[in-house]
Amino acid sequence: xxxxxxxxxxxxxxxTLTGIGVHSxxxxxxxxxxxxxxxxxxxxxxxxxxxxxxxxxxxxxxxxALQTVLGDPSxxxxxxxxxxxxxxxxxxxxxLIVEIDGPEMPIMDGSSAAFVDAIDQVGIxxxxxxxxxxxxxxPVRVDNGSAWCELKPYDGTRFExxxxxxxxxxxxxxxxxxxxxxxxxxxxxxxxxxxxVKDVEQLWKMGFALGSxxxxxxxxxxxxxxxxxxxxxxxxxxxxxxxxxxxDLSLAGLPILGxxxxxxxxxxxxxxxxAKLFEDKSAYEIVEAPAFREIGHAENAGLAAAxxxxxxx
Numbered sequence: 001x002x003x004x005x006x007x008x009x010x011x012x013x014x015x016t017l018t019g020i021g022v023h024s025x026x027x028x029x030x031x032x033x034x035x036x037x038x039x040x041x042x043x044x045x046x047x048x049x050x051x052x053x054x055x056x057x058x059x060x061x062x063x064x065a066l067q068t069v070l071g072d073p074s075x076x077x078x079x080x081x082x083x084x085x086x087x088x089x090x091x092x093x094x095x096l097i098v099e100i101d102g103p104e105m106p107i108m109d110g111s112s113a114a115f116v117d118a119i120d121q122v123g124i125x126x127x128x129x130x131x132x133x134x135x136x137x138x139p140v141r142v143d144n145g146s147a148w149c150e151l152k153p154y155d156g157t158r159f160e161x162x163x164x165x166x167x168x169x170x171x172x173x174x175x176x177x178x179x180x181x182x183x184x185x186x187x188x189x190x191x192x193x194x195x196x197v198k199d200v201e202q203l204w205k206m207g208f209a210l211g212s213x214x215x216x217x218x219x220x221x222x223x224x225x226x227x228x229x230x231x232x233x234x235x236x237x238x239x240x241x242x243x244x245x246x247x248d249l250s251l252a253g254l255p256i257l258g259x260x261x262x263x264x265x266x267x268x269x270x271x272x273x274x275a276k277l278f279e280d281k282s283a284y285e286i287v288e289a290p291a292f293r294e295i296g297h298a299e300n301a302g303l304a305a306a307x308x309x310x311x312x313x
Contacts, residue, residue: 005255006289010034010095012123017114019106022080022193022212028106029287030084032118035095037129040253043078043098051076056085056098058251058274064267068248069109073103082267083193085245088114089255090184093124094131098202109193110216116185130288136258138283142272147264149273154259161242162263169223173238179246188246190232191239194218197226222248227260245270252277254286261278 001188011034018029035042041056054060054071062077063069068085071077078100088096090112108114141150160176177183195212197219218236219226233239248270262269277283 005092005131008037008094008127008129010036010098010125010127011093011119012037012125015118015122017106017108017118019108019114020216021102021104021109022107022216024104026102026104028104029101030106031099033097034125036095037127038096039097040097041085041096041098041250041282043081043100044163045076045078045103046099046101047203048076049274052077055253056081057253061251061271064271065265068251068271070242076104077104080107082244082247083108083110083112084115084247085250086184086243087112087189090188090243091116091119091124091181092255093119094255095127104123107193107216108218110194110218111240112184112189112247116189122152124222130290132254132286132288133257134252134254135285135287136256136283138287140273140277140280140283142276144269144272145285147262147269149260149262149265149269151256151273151277152259152261154257157256158259159242159245161238161245161265162261163238163241163276164264165237167220167223169220169225170237173214173235175235175238175242184246185186188239188243191243191253192216192218192232192237193240194220197221218267220243241265249274257287293299 011032013254014031014033014214016029016031020026021028043054043056045051054076054139060069062071062087068078068082070081073079136151136153139150139152139183157179159179160164161172164172169258195217214227218231222308225231248267248288249256252274
């Protein structure tokens with residue numbers, strides 16, 4: 001069983017990270033600021049005058065092609081939030097203000113490792129309010145051709161992510177584990193994003209991957225990895241897809257008590273399962289530690305409001 005955290009958390013101090021955007025290729029920097037209990041994860045653009053805060057919620061997702069985008073990056077939105085969100089969720093951070101100086105998150109090394117290091121650098125602060133969880137009460141499923149994903153009741157938090165690529169280098173891989181800060185740190189946080197060299201020119205024409213390099217991606221060409229150091233695990237590809245799922249599902253707004261399973265999934269389906277879940281109020285309940293007291297849906301209306309963004313991938 002996953003160890004539950006009884007109290008809400010934030011960071012003990014602020015911390016700043018800088019890098020480049022993997023798609024824009026432009027400099028990108030963020031500052032993580034401690035926040036009060038009940039704040040959740042909120043993004044704030046600092047390069048825009050009076051930009052509205054952007055809560056990290058599934059119903060603010062506007063694009064899922066190759067990344068997860070919140071809002072409109074030309075206004076107060078931001079792209080490629082999934083790796084930071086995975087680190088915050090995986091390490092158990094509930095409340096944070098993320099100041100960002102442009103429209104895209106820094107990619108760092110293509111994983112969540114730098115964000116975990118930043119959390120370790122300043123430490124975690126426990127707040128004087130019980131932590132709330134989103135408890136799955138009955139199965140919810142989304143199918144898309146041969147691909148599918150589902151949320152199921154489970155005593156803890158578990159991810160079972162299977163990928164199936166038509167290439168011997170990757171093939172069929174599965175990452176399956178209960179999710180705790182230790183598991184995230186040791187088994188997922190260093191898994192990097194990956195892509196095929198043959199797709200790069202087309203991606204460039206579409207405005208993607210302009211900042212991609214061997215420093216921040218696993219590059220695949222003709223069934224071989226071009227990175228001199230190779231992969232960090234033989235199944236790094238499945239581990240990265242699991243990392244993405246942790247980040248995308250954190251946009252539920254509360255930690256999930258349940259099992260998430262997917263086959264040939266990705267950002268689009270990760271977001272779709274949350275939309276499907278919140279369509280059915282009988283499929284979940286909000287509970288609070290330490291007694292896991294049900295507090296009802298009315299106190300959490302913001303998590304299920306509106307509809308998720310358009311299908312673009």
